[in-house]
Amino acid sequence: MSDAAIAGLVWLGIFAFMIVSEAVTVGLTAIWFAGGALVASVLGFVGVSWTWQIVAFMVVSLILLIALRPLAKSKMMSHVVATNAEGLIGQAYPVLAKIGPGREAGQLKIGDVEWRAISEDGSEIEEGTTVVIRKIEGTKLIVIPKP
Numbered sequence: 001m002s003d004a005a006i007a008g009l010v011w012l013g014i015f016a017f018m019i020v021s022e023a024v025t026v027g028l029t030a031i032w033f034a035g036g037a038l039v040a041s042v043l044g045f046v047g048v049s050w051t052w053q054i055v056a057f058m059v060v061s062l063i064l065l066i067a068l069r070p071l072a073k074s075k076m077m078s079h080v081v082a083t084n085a086e087g088l089i090g091q092a093y094p095v096l097a098k099i100g101p102g103r104e105a106g107q108l109k110i111g112d113v114e115w116r117a118i119s120e121d122g123s124e125i126e127e128g129t130t131v132v133i134r135k136i137e138g139t140k141l142i143v144i145p146k147p
Contacts, residue, residue, distance in 0.1 A: 007044030007053060011037050028072055036061030085136055092132045092146050099125040099143070108133075108141060117141040 018034035040057040048056075088110065096114065099106030101124045105116040108131070119125055120134050120142050131143035 004045055004047040007050065008041050009044075011041030011044050011053065011057070015041060028069055032064040032069065033057075033061045035064045088133050088141070089135060090132065092130050095125055095127050095129050095131055098127045099131075105140060108143070115139075115141050117143050120144045 015034050015037035018030040018037055021030035022028075022034065036057040036059075039060045040053040043053045043056055091110075093108045093110055095106055095117070096109045097107035099117055099119050101119075102122050103118050105118050106125065106127075108115045108117045116139060117131070117133075118140055121144070123145075125131060125143070125145055130146040132146050133141050133143055135142045
């Protein structure tokens, strides 16, 4: 087997390792090095020296990392909700226990869980009134009456 074929196969092995690493971790780190290894593999099969293969690997990996990672990360993370509770924002529920004036908490029942709730503007909200959750502060839901 020629030196060029050995170099190309070594880089293909690194490429495969990076692809598997990315599949296992899904951290958007190893995929960029897989691209660099693929370019270095082509250079290896062509017969380019090891020095230039390594330089190409590093340069291509760095360019891919800097240029594409922010874009890929924003696309992958665009539909991620920080916590399950964040999914409650915008939902409407009836008041279980009266929400008092100011910061006096009332209650909402969501599923099997009772939440403390306060009015966003400090107004009083009667029991049974449907409210919309605007935000979450600690363990309290900030709500407004449903229009």
